[in-house]
Amino acid sequence: MTNALLDQTLAAAKAEGRAALIGYLPAGFPSVAGAAQAVQALIDGGADVVEIGLPHSDPVLDGPTIQTADDIALRGGVRTKDVLETIRTVAAANPTVPVLCMTYWNPVDRYGQARFAADLAAAGGAGCILPDLPVEEADGWLAAAAEHGLATVFVVAPSSRDERLGIITAKGTGFVYAAAVMGVTGTRTQVGEMAEDLAARTRATTELPVCVGLGVSDAGQAAEVAAFADGVIVGSAFVQRILDADSPEAGYAAVRELAAELARGVRKR
């Protein structure tokens, strides 16, 4: 079971001969009330798909930028129900844009995986990315996601061996998230080499679109990645724009501008 809107969106980008732009921002950031506006700026700037992060107390896969945003969100009192509400607001205003939730596993486990899948689907969410839930531990979630028409996007890494890539992509839906580098989230000056090899090895195991994330921050890198990927995933660079801005409104404008720049990048491959 997968999510039709997500599949169609990625297929449409492919038909246009370009990569999709996938943008990430955490809920509760820069504030519980402002998060939906920030995500709207991503979409207005040209993101095809958005990921809304569920801030966590222990973001072991995130670098300093997203750690800071999560910290701001949690201090601001963001709750799981607020994350779902932000997804609902964004999905309702943008019926053609797939909205994914990206979250560490424990908040879903605590909420109840079946209940979370039901409530995420009811909010209009298209699926989940669960970066610390390996495929071996995911059977319960996959069943719940399938029941509610949600995609489950698994992450693959440069260290993933070919045999394991096949096991992962056989269980995933929507797309495969290929981590461009070994490391945590955050912008980098170089993203290309390992990512291209990983994308090729992943494609050898699946028909699913392969989208590449970790480190991309500008149009040049987006174009470079778009040359071999079906989608380009950008998170920390958007978060940094909001952190650097003097006001929330200035932050949203900067997010819109960066999304537009990246949207041009993914069309330049």
Place this chain on the structure above:
Amino acid sequence: MSDVTSVPDARGYFGAYGGRFIPEALVAAVEQVADEYEKAKADPAFAAELNALLKDYTGRPSPLTDVRRFSAEAGGARILLKREDLNHTGSHKINNVLGQALLTRRMGKNRLIAETGAGQHGVATATAAALFGMECTIYMGEVDTQRQALNVARMRMLGAEVVPVKSGSRTLKDAINEAFRDWVANVDSTHYLFGTVAGPHPFPMMVRDFHRVIGQEARGQVLERTGRLPDAVVACVGGGSNAMGVFYDFIPDAGVRLIGIEAAGEGVQTLRHAATLTKGDPGVLHGSRTYVLQDEDGQTIESHSISAGLDYPGVGPEHAYLKDTGRAEYRPCTDADAMDALRLLSRTEGIIPAIESSHALAGALELGRELGPDAVILVNLSGRGDKDMHTAAQYFGLLDSSDAETSDDAAGGAK
């Protein structure tokens, strides 16, 4: 009850607890550790080298000490201390570190990273890195670098880089997060020498196995000394490595009570404690399913303990299993009771225990009064208290007033 010595299963589960909840980027590295450990277990040369190090470098077997004057305060029960404080580097941590350092060499890696709370695991890891000629980076919460400054100096003296972690609660939990981030980025050259019986499979099993020597020795020593098994084995539990080490070989002895003492901080009725098994709920933290101090959204709650080594909102999954099966009991002990026990052992026996181990001593005092003078209680004295003298001096006001300006505030529990 299923056979509690047959865990974990092939997927790393102790009943409902354990498993492997890790990012894909670490799967290959964790599988390599598991594979290499299985090979090492089957290799007599590995056991021979480790045993030689434990004997000639660490100083094993560690002694068993009768503490008669201390026992008099425990209802007259006979208390025996397993002296892990006398190991090289001053705690039990060296047992596991030497095992994993040998494994690291077998894997062809030359850099060790580790988290540390009180600094005991960091010191042990820095020691092994020096011994084996490896690079070493230790992550330590900024709060802990301040309250365990002596151990920071020891690690640096041994050649390790010590990174104060400023994120989150700036204690052990956040040091683990930062070590995982380092590992993801440097996994080709680096082994994460995890310091407790938590984390993803195989760490809970492997770290337990490396500490099992504590209980193996102690069981024989108690039998030889007293002619019988103890009524209870008591150990402090933060992540739970010293407790698993001393408990494990007693698990089949149904008549021996296994009692873990958790840090209750300012009391389990307050929000400032680290009593994970007493007050937490099942969840996933740092790679395994276990009890976690967490809010209703699954966000980790910051723990508190005067003991940096017990100040952790998770616990090893095998302890969660032993709790649920009823084979072990877990009790809380406050900062104040632990500090009283620290002073009592110091003044009755001339042994200054670590604040961590003082929790176990306080638990033994309470248990001795319950069981009476016929009881034999084995306590794992997991570490020595040298590193804690700054905290203890402040707490008890041991220094002249100009050196201990904050002692009045901190001495609330002192008499």
